[in-house]
Amino acid sequence: MEPSTEEDRFSEEEDTRDWQRPPSSYGSMKSEDEDDTASGMEEDDKEQQQCDLEVAVVFNRPTPVLARDAEVFEGAGVQMNRPTSPESQYTMTTIQTKPPGAIVIEASRAFDIEPFTDGHEDEDEYDEDGSIVNSPEPPEAIELEDDQTMDSHGQPGRLHPDQDLPHVFRNIQEALKDLNKEELYKFKINFHQRQSDFTLKQMFDGDLLDFVDKIIEVFGQDRALLNTISTLDNITKKREAQELQVKCKKALIRSSLKLDIIRKYEYIFEGVPQPGRRNLLDEVYVEPEIVHYACGGGPSHEHVQSPGQTAAAGSLVSLNNLFRMQRPDGRPVRTVLTSGIAGIGLTTSVGKYCYDWTKHRANKDLQYVITLPFSSLWILRNRNPSGSEKMSIMDVIEYHHSLCKSKMYLEDAECKFLIIMDSFDCYQTALDWKNSVIINELHTPASMDDLIVNLIGGTLLPNAQLWILGRQGAVSHIPSEHVDAFTEMRGFNEAMKENYLTRRFLQKRTEIGAKIVAHYKKLPVLCDLTRQPFICWMVAKIFGHNFENKEAYGRYPPKLTPFFVNTVIIQTNRRLQFYYNQPENSLKWSDEDQQMLRNLGKMAMKMLEQRSPVFSEEDVKAHGLDVSDVSVFSGLCTELLPTSSGQRRFRFIHNSVQEFMAALYAFTLFHVESKNVLEDSRSGRTALAAFVFNPQSKSAADLVQCAIERTFTAPREQYDMFLRFLCGLLSPDNNSPLGGYLYPRSKDKGVQNEVKLLLERTMQTCPQDRLENIQECLRELTQVDL
Structure with a gap:
């Protein structure tokens, strides 16, 4: 309420100050009337301005002269001369800076003094009650220094001019300034009904600039824009709503993409997805190590590291700086390829990259981030059984981002955007990189295979930056000339694990x-x-x-065994779900799935006997396995770089996984077929064994006895983990999760007791250097976690 007397106005406590009207929080938001107002400046105003400038020169203006009670941020050198109200990140990022030599004029609010008139006042400037309808316009804002517009990653921190806050603010203000008193009242009431957390007092307190300022502070740039458009449309101001939508088109597209990303990635389902069990991505995500091999070519053979090996210092690149790398000629990279083994965090890192973009934490200069996962592209490709369906690249983008069904300006030379294509291994067909149809138009229909080839090759959307992720066995088929930078995700170091x-x-x-x-x-x-x-x-x-x-x-x-049992179960279920489209609530292992695991274990046993962690494509086929099923879909193996002769090479994701799969093969055949696959080791039997072998016996103790003999007659550590896993699998507590999947369920405690007796006797006679491993075998067999 406006104070009635001077005494009432200043009867508050001593530090109460006059409301001060700032020039504007948004310096770049000049109205179209500013030039006309300047040209009509009175002669005495010009003389006063000249006097002010002369005073500034005399005193040299070493520091800004502040209005009474104005706030100064020393670090930025920015003066905030605003009313006593909470500030937000929006007002701070667009606050008017005062150039050297400027004079600060305290402008009182309309309810403090009567509006000044000199007979030439614009009738539209003030409403009948004296409140300001069209806010006074400020001078042009001063551009900040480049080093002040860099984010924490050393990246350009400035949004595109058509997407930044001043642009949105100015156009919202322009859309509302022509509303008459009744229309503006109706707009505010309707806005309040739609947004109950915005009080009526906030709605009607202050002038139009205050109102726009406040809605952006309360709702943020995107919501304020969307709500303004919908409210204008709701009060039948369709022309104003449409004009605002056209002027802020790029900001609206960015907003819709952000909504899609937040919906997909704000929460994360870790491990096995379960309804209602999810975590906020920001709370649990820790960025893994990413190794950058080279720009302009693939990693050399010297860089191949075994899983688990720490990456060399200096070859690491942070997630949000992947596209800050440069080609040998100094230009920014266009296509970055990132590979990694199963469970290393590729998809989760994609979510984090996108989510940071939506929150303006990094890569602000990217106008759009578009996600086109290969798993979805594969489903889209096979949607029509005949395979004859054709789509344009814009159809594909609009299919994945339904809120972007309009021109996205992707062909504009100044449009900087990123397309992320995750899970290349999900696209289960070979692409013809040499003979595909050439496509260079956004709306040209083509097959999905041709669209992908042209997109990666750069003939389609050449201005786009591209991030492709997948397992090594899949991404290795992409020609090197189409990739600017090769990276590999290596996982956590010790500090990251603890974090x-x-x-x-x-x-x-x-x-x-x-x-x-x-x-x-x-x-x-x-x-x-x-x-x-x-x-x-x-x-x-x-x-x-x-x-x-x-x-x-x-x-x-x-105990180790339960971890490996669960790893095999989860990775096999993921294989069925992601690559064979089985629903997660009805996953069932077929006879082919079980046989695949047995064959994989048989190959692991052969490689263990040969003391070779690496196997070839011929080894895979010799054991009745499909190369893609092993190297990509299983989640248990990975593909290495080919040899100089072009031979493909593979290995398990860790040596211990190979030893576990060999033990699982031996245990499964014994459990299902009562077959001892280790009987051929009898010729190496020594007097160290304490168990008396019965040629007719098919007991678990006999199986373990053969494994002990292999362990004692082989070099140390060749069969140590194999023996530990075999003993662990003979415990019903450990093998029960696989019961019903890979072999029949069993709760027979007699097997466990028989093997326990064998291990205890072996410990009494075994060499001292083998004792510790036998003790670990006994612990895997018998330990019950309290």
Whole structure:
């Protein structure tokens, strides 16, 4: 309410100050009337301006002269001369800076003094009650220095001029300034009904500039724009709504893409998706190591590292800086290829990159980020059984981003955007890189195969930057001349592991995270495996549950076998779900799936006997396996770089996985067919064995006895882990999760007791250097986690 007397106005406490009208928070938002107003300046105003300039020269203006009670941000050198109201990131990012030599004039609000008139006043400038309808326009804003517009990643922090806050603010103001008193009142009431968290007092307090300022502070740039358009349309101001939509088209497209990304990636389902069990991506994500091999060519053979090996310092690149790399000629990279083994965090990192873009944390200079996952492209390709359906690249983009069904300006030379194509391994057909039809128009229909070839090759959308992700066995088929930079995701280092495991429990019990870190470090093999975020999640899930529900848990080191059992189950289910389109609620292992795992275990056993962690394409086919099924779909193997002769090479994602699969093969054949695949080792039998062999016996103890003999007669560590896993699988507590999937369920405790007796006798006579491993075998067999 306007104070009635001077005494009422200043009867508040001593530090009460006059409302001060700032020149404007948004310096770049000049109205079209400004030039006319300037040209009609009175002569005495010109003389006063000249006097002000002379005063500024005399005093040299070493520091700005501030209006009373004005706030100064020393770090930015920016003066904020605004009313006493909460500031937000929006007003701060667009605050008017005062150039040297400027004079600050305190402009009182309309309800403090009567509007000044000199007989030439514009009748539209003030409403009947004296409130300002069209806010005074400020001078042009001063551009900030380049180093002040860089984000925390050293990247350009400035949005495109058609998408930034001043552009949106100015056009909202332009759309509302021509509304008469009744229309503006109707607009505000309707806006309030749609947005109840905006009070009526806020609606009607101040002038139009205050109103636009406040809605952007409260709702943010995107919501304020969308709500303004819909409210104008609702009060039948369709022309104004349409004009605002056209002027802010690029900002609206960016907003719709952001909504799609937030809906997809704000929450993450880790490990096995379960309804209602999800975490905020920002709370659990830890960026893994990404190795940059080369720009303008693929990684050389010297750079091949075994899984789990730490990347060389200096070859790492951060996630948000992938497209800050340059080609040898100095130009920015167009296409970046990132590979990694199963469970290393490729898809999760895509979500984090996109989510950071929506929050303006990084890569602000990208106008659009468009996600086109290969899994979806594969479904789209096969939507028509005849395979004759053709689509344009714009049809594909609009299919994935339904809110962008309009011109996206992708052909404009100044449009900078990124297309992310994840899971290349999901596109299960060979692409013809040499003979595909050439496409260079956005609306030319073509087959999905041809669209992908032309998009990656650069004939289609050549201005786009492209990020392709997938497993090495799949992405290795992309010709090197189409890729500017090769990168590989390596997973967590020690600090990242601890960060991931501890931050998950910050909201519950902090001490649990510390206990988990100390517990998994008791096993060196587990320390190595936790480089994979997927295994880290399993550690957090299993150990966290046990520490929360079992008071005495953690007294003994953890067992390894349950981790590998769950790894095989989860990766096999993912294979059926992602590559064979089985619904997650009805996953069923067919006879072919079971046989694939047995054959994979048989090959692992052969490679173990040959002491070779690497196997060839001929080895894969010799065991009745499909190369793609092994190297890509299984999630248990990965493809290495080919040899100089072009021979394809593969290996398990970790040596311990190979040893577990060999043990699983031996256990499964014994459990299903009562067959001992280790009987051929009898010729190497020594007097060290304490168990008396019965030629007619098909017992579990006989199987373990053969494994012990192989272990003792082979070099150390060749069969040590194999023996531990075999003993662990003979425990019903460990093998029960695979019961019903790979072999019949069994709860026979007699097998466990028989093997326990064998191990205890072996410990009494075995060499001292083998004792520790036998003790670990016994622990895997018998330990019950309390």
